Amino acid sequence: MSVSKRAVILLSGGLDSATCLAIARSQGFEAHTLAFRYGQRHQYELDRAQLISEKFAAASHRIVEIDLAQFGGSALTDAAIEVPKSDTVEAIGDSIPVTYVPARNTVFLSLALAFAETVEARDIFIGVNSLDYSGYPDCRPEFIKAYENMANLATKAGVEETRSLRIHTPLIDLTKAEIIARGMELGVDYGMTLSCYDPADGGVPCLHCDACLLRARGFATNGINDPALSNH
């Protein structure tokens, strides 16, 4: 397979990044997946990322260790900060929630960039979404565009004027329901994915955090049951 079809894909173990991997594979990319042990509240998502990576025959899968918890400031990395819970998706506010991890996507994309440069990949996929999301600044299209511009100046590729580096965000304009519909077409087994910010032992979703509420609405809109729930 030619170098130009090699891509680095950020994988969290959640619904969005699994769909993103499926899309990259459907476009003929050789997939090199990266997951992060960054000090998140639970490690279940890392097991899911591994399974999803195998399911889509990724050429390689790595877990990168980077302790963002040492900086603090987020409910996702600090057990002392509670993950907000609600009964309805409408309760999700417009402001940046406490589950925001400072500069997380910037850090993850930077490590993906370092990895991409060493494997000579010019394509990075990230499953960010600017519609049904939690209001994080680093999921917005203008952030991704600015990141791509910076990345092309940061690396050898930019200096040597080879084909420029591209950050692919195939989900950015899709609703959660549309993401799920697209993934179903591509054979994603959503039973493997875990979206919950605060699962119980064994990775059982709480059903009340923002991520669970958005996911539930996405499946409901498609008129199908979430296969991850029938597992429990």
Next chain:
Amino acid sequence: MSVSKRAVILLSGGLDSATCLAIARSQGFEAHTLAFRYGQRHQYELDRAQLISEKFAAASHRIVEIDLAQFGGSALTDAAIEVPKSDTVEAIGDSIPVTYVPARNTVFLSLALAFAETVEARDIFIGVNSLDYSGYPDCRPEFIKAYENMANLATKAGVEETRSLRIHTPLIDLTKAEIIARGMELGVDYGMTLSCYDPADGGVPCLHCDACLLRARGFATNGINDPALSNH
């Protein structure tokens, strides 16, 4: 001290970043220094970073662990790739050398950004230099400008329209000789600093890598002896 005068400063233990810290302190910033254990060939520079940080009364000093060696691709993180050595500074070429670590400054700045966001600092200092340097793409002014633009979209600061985040590069237009002259005025003890890419046991500089050659020329131009050499 007000939040607005708090800065995150990247510190490598080398000459440039020590000068950068001295400049930040001279401008009245409360200094929070970050060094990285990233899989570099030697750890001496981390000891130096700690000493320099104490000398300039940094408010905090952290060493962040991030294994860039796992990605490979650089003489600075792979013992199997030799650091180029020469007798004259003129031998430093125009192309990107094997000591380039893929996306290193992007990764370091991203972690600085995460840290800055949690301590509510809006200022990040990095000692990059676009004149007497080794030809790394991520030391160029256009890279820094693009990074700053991205950083302002990546974080809460960008969304909440508080004062924007600034990447300070006080050395970017200075020759190595000018950097040294500025540092001497500000009381930098260059005997504490280590620039060498490939020091012998105990942190003794090799005197023949690009970093040693550029440093030697900087001291020679100022007509002074390098205090780091009289230590050995």
